Amino acid sequence: MLYIVLFFTFFSFFLYVLLGGADFGAGIIELFASPKDKETARNISYRVLGPVWEVNHIWLIILIVILWVAFPGYFNVIMIYLHLPFVLILLGITLRGVAFIFRHYDAVVDRSQVLYNWMFRISSFITPIFLGMSFGALIGGEIIITEDYAGYSFFEIFIDPWLNYFTLLVGLFYATLCAFMASTLLIGETQGEARKMFSRKSANYTLLLVIIGLILVAYGYFTEVEFILDFITNPVSIGAIVLSAILLIPLWKSIRKQNRIWSRWLAGIQVVLVLFAAIYAHFPYIIITSEKELSLLEGVAPDEVISNLAIMLIIGGAVILPGLFHLMRSFNMIKILEKEKEEMKP
Amino acid sequence: MENVDFARLQMAFTLGFHIIFACIGMVMPFFMVVSHKKWLNTRNPLYLELTKAWQKGVAIFFVTGAVSGTALSFELGMLWPEFMKHAGPIIGMPFSLEGAAFFVEAIALGFYLYGWDKLPEKFHWFTGIIIGLSGVASGILVVSANGWMNAPSGFDYINGEFTNIDPVQAFLNPAWFTQALHMTLAAFVATSFAVAGVHAYQIYKGRRIELHKKAFKIAIVFGAVAAILQPISGDLSAKDIAKRQPVKLAAMEAHYETQKGAPLFIGGIVNEKEKEVNYKIEIPGALSFLAFGDFDAEVKGLNAFPQDELPPVAIVHYAFQIMVGLGTLLMLSGLFYFLSTRKKHWQSKKKYWLFFTFLAPLGFIALEAGWVVTEVGRQPWIIHKIMRTKDAVTPMPGMEFSFYMYVLVYVTLAITVTWLMRRQIKVLNASKY
Numbered sequence: 001m002l003y004i005v006l007f008f009t010f011f012s013f014f015l016y017v018l019l020g021g022a023d024f025g026a027g028i029i030e031l032f033a034s035p036k037d038k039e040t041a042r043n044i045s046y047r048v049l050g051p052v053w054e055v056n057h058i059w060l061i062i063l064i065v066i067l068w069v070a071f072p073g074y075f076n077v078i079m080i081y082l083h084l085p086f087v088l089i090l091l092g093i094t095l096r097g098v099a100f101i102f103r104h105y106d107a108v109v110d111r112s113q114v115l116y117n118w119m120f121r122i123s124s125f126i127t128p129i130f131l132g133m134s135f136g137a138l139i140g141g142e143i144i145i146t147e148d149y150a151g152y153s154f155f156e157i158f159i160d161p162w163l164n165y166f167t168l169l170v171g172l173f174y175a176t177l178c179a180f181m182a183s184t185l186l187i188g189e190t191q192g193e194a195r196k197m198f199s200r201k202s203a204n205y206t207l208l209l210v211i212i213g214l215i216l217v218a219y220g221y222f223t224e225v226e227f228i229l230d231f232i233t234n235p236v237s238i239g240a241i242v243l244s245a246i247l248l249i250p251l252w253k254s255i256r257k258q259n260r261i262w263s264r265w266l267a268g269i270q271v272v273l274v275l276f277a278a279i280y281a282h283f284p285y286i287i288i289t290s291e292k293e294l295s296l297l298e299g300v301a302p303d304e305v306i307s308n309l310a311i312m313l314i315i316g317g318a319v320i321l322p323g324l325f326h327l328m329r330s331f332n333m334i335k336i337l338e339k340e341k342e343e344m345k346p
Numbered sequence: 347m348e349n350v351d352f353a354r355l356q357m358a359f360t361l362g363f364h365i366i367f368a369c370i371g372m373v374m375p376f377f378m379v380v381s382h383k384k385w386l387n388t389r390n391p392l393y394l395e396l397t398k399a400w401q402k403g404v405a406i407f408f409v410t411g412a413v414s415g416t417a418l419s420f421e422l423g424m425l426w427p428e429f430m431k432h433a434g435p436i437i438g439m440p441f442s443l444e445g446a447a448f449f450v451e452a453i454a455l456g457f458y459l460y461g462w463d464k465l466p467e468k469f470h471w472f473t474g475i476i477i478g479l480s481g482v483a484s485g486i487l488v489v490s491a492n493g494w495m496n497a498p499s500g501f502d503y504i505n506g507e508f509t510n511i512d513p514v515q516a517f518l519n520p521a522w523f524t525q526a527l528h529m530t531l532a533a534f535v536a537t538s539f540a541v542a543g544v545h546a547y548q549i550y551k552g553r554r555i556e557l558h559k560k561a562f563k564i565a566i567v568f569g570a571v572a573a574i575l576q577p578i579s580g581d582l583s584a585k586d587i588a589k590r591q592p593v594k595l596a597a598m599e600a601h602y603e604t605q606k607g608a609p610l611f612i613g614g615i616v617n618e619k620e621k622e623v624n625y626k627i628e629i630p631g632a633l634s635f636l637a638f639g640d641f642d643a644e645v646k647g648l649n650a651f652p653q654d655e656l657p658p659v660a661i662v663h664y665a666f667q668i669m670v671g672l673g674t675l676l677m678l679s680g681l682f683y684f685l686s687t688r689k690k691h692w693q694s695k696k697k698y699w700l701f702f703t704f705l706a707p708l709g710f711i712a713l714e715a716g717w718v719v720t721e722v723g724r725q726p727w728i729i730h731k732i733m734r735t736k737d738a739v740t741p742m743p744g745m746e747f748s749f750y751m752y753v754l755v756y757v758t759l760a761i762t763v764t765w766l767m768r769r770q771i772k773v774l775n776a777s778k779y
Binding site for chain 1: 400402405406409410412413414415416417419421422423424428430431432435436438439441442443445446449450452453454456457509511512513516658691740741742743744748753756757759763766769770772773774
């Protein structure tokens with residue numbers, strides 16, 4: 001039963017990183033695009049992400065609920081020591097969500113659109129950075145777990161662990177990853193000029209991603225971040241990374257050919273490989289503090305709770321996944337397939 | 347004020363905010379599908395226009411409710427880590443089911459909003475029904491988790507440890523049914539009167555009367571029925587609290603001395619120092635009757651409980667009076683509406699519409715007051731008789747800044763959403779048919 005819960009934990013984690021990430025990415029692309037491209041990106045992100053964007057973010061709620069139900073000890077540490085970045089993340093999610101809905105559902109289209117647009121773009125960029133920084137803090141080895149709060153300064157306990165160069169790099173890495181996923185996804189949803197734009201952006205973001213990734217690993221190596229050291233000495237992780245590096249070649253080819261289906265799959269697989277590599281080397285010790293490594297399984301909930309949760313997740317999954325699949329098919333995949341049919345007819 | 351007080355204020359504020367948006371997002375889909383059904387049946391374009399206008403409202407409120415709900419799911423842990431560490435696994439079941447229900451709602455909303463002219467008509471309408479039903483299910487599930495804090499069950503508490511956890515029993519705790527029933531009806535009363543009030547104001551102002559009368563009628567019928575049923579549910583809740591949380595009942599009534607044939611106080615000013623209530627109206631024996639169905643039953647007073655286990659009496663008492671007073675007014679207004687369907691000429695009077703405009707905010711005021719009764723009435727406990735609120739709070743100092751920031755953000759949001767709704771109505775009025 002524990003394995004079912006673990007499966008759903010990582011399933012929702014990966015889906016949030018992928019789908020929620022692509023969602024953030026659409027806003028990031030908009031932020032860094034030229035004024036003309038901004039307009040294109042805005043319209044496309046509404047059409048493609050509109051029907052599913054809210055769903056994408058529910059994976060985060062599912063993940064949080066699983067964490068607190070099944071891994072309360074782990075959740076407790078995150079919630080106490082990463083309070084501040086999570087406040088910023090929540091602020092970002094809130095502003096971004098309302099900005100998206102305001103700009104598309106406001107009955108009057110006027111100058112307030114400018115405000116909504118910038119609110120949406122900036123929060124789309126900031127939120128994944130703070131998400132990345134929080135993850136970076138968990139693995140960065142700077143968290144001090146203590147009962148003696150008077151013995152340390154506020155900065156030492158509540159700020160330093162998540163605000164340093166390493167976490168900033170992780171944050172930037174995730175934000176770039178989001179932009180990379182979004183641009184690759186959107187290649188398949190557009191035509192003509194817009195499609196060329198996303199292909200170009202996708203290639204650029206892939207390059208940027210590889211560069212930041214290398215800097216991140218190098219920085220972690222030279223400052224002896226334990227997570228990185230273990231990561232680059234674990235054969236399975238290295239294997240996964242090598243595989244994802246090899247896959248870069250067909251990915252670039254398919255992006256250049258503007259192949260919608262392949263580039264999407266390859267990008268998805270690559271992201272999962274990198275995440276897998278990162279987590280595998282350390283599983284189940286996913287919090288690394290200044291003194292010790294904390295296991296996800298430390299303070300795991302009692303068996304009855306785990307079994308109950310597993311059953312709930314299976315029932316929930318059985319209800320949700322077909323519906324979700326149908327939703328995506330109704331608004332994305334079918335449209336693509338139909339368009340392809342149309343294109344085939346000269 | 348201490349850290350824990352600011353954490354409580356922040357929780358109260360964000361929850362109070364979320365409740366409004368969640369209730370509207372939960373109830374408005376029902377108006378939308380009724381109007382949609384009428385469009386399908388009659389093909390009167392006014393109903394289509396109304397459905398699409400309400401659909402925008404649903405989308406805006408759903409998202410605001412969803413993001414403020416996401417914030418809350420984090421806040422539970424961020425503000426009360428000690429509580430979540432122990433309670434999280436026990437009350438996980440309603441929360442995981444709620445996650446599923448919410449997911450279904452979001453999927454159905456995706457279909458509904460983007461499905462016009464793309465999906466088969468009947469299926470499209472049906473996805474609207476799913477939005478409504480899964481919304482109500484989410485509400486009931488979350489309230490069940492709150493019920494557990496009032497009636498902790500499904501575990502053994504031995505030497506400060508929670509053992510023998512039974513998630514199903516915790517989910518079906520003794521408080522869940524009365525609380526969920528009361529809350530669901532309250533959501534219908536508050537939202538329906540608010541929406542009906544907004545449309546009544548438009549009729550009062552003489553704007554697109556035919557359209558707004560249709561809207562008013564759909565909304566007010568839901569509200570009137572719920573408001574008439576609500577006192578029955580209130581009675582069930584009162585009898586349940588009398589048994590399970592007598593101290594909360596005593597605080598609601600500001601009832602200090604244990605006595606047989608206890609009187610019911612209406613209004614009055616609570617003097618917490620002197621432990622008395624001044625300027626009140628007394629109805630002899632009524633409290634005993636309401637709580638136990640017997641005019642001579644003994645009702646425990648606040649003095650019968652340890653003094654460090656008393657909630658802030660005045661706040662709970664005033665909130666309870668507000669809730670019951672407004673609830674009664676809305677129930678009478680519901681009856682008045684049904685009467686007015688027999689006396690058509692009443693509806694041609696401007697005063698009639700002004701009256702319903704005036705009722706618009708009252709349901710939500712009553713609803714918030716009800717939450718103050720149940721949450722402040724449980725203090726000083728976060729888990730009734732098991733864990734104190736002050737022992738659950740985060741060790742991080744400086745909660746006041748967090749509180750101020752949330753107030754700023756949420757107040758701005760509330761103003762913006764109100765402004766957007768006004769724009770929706772203006773556009774609706776300006777379009778010609």
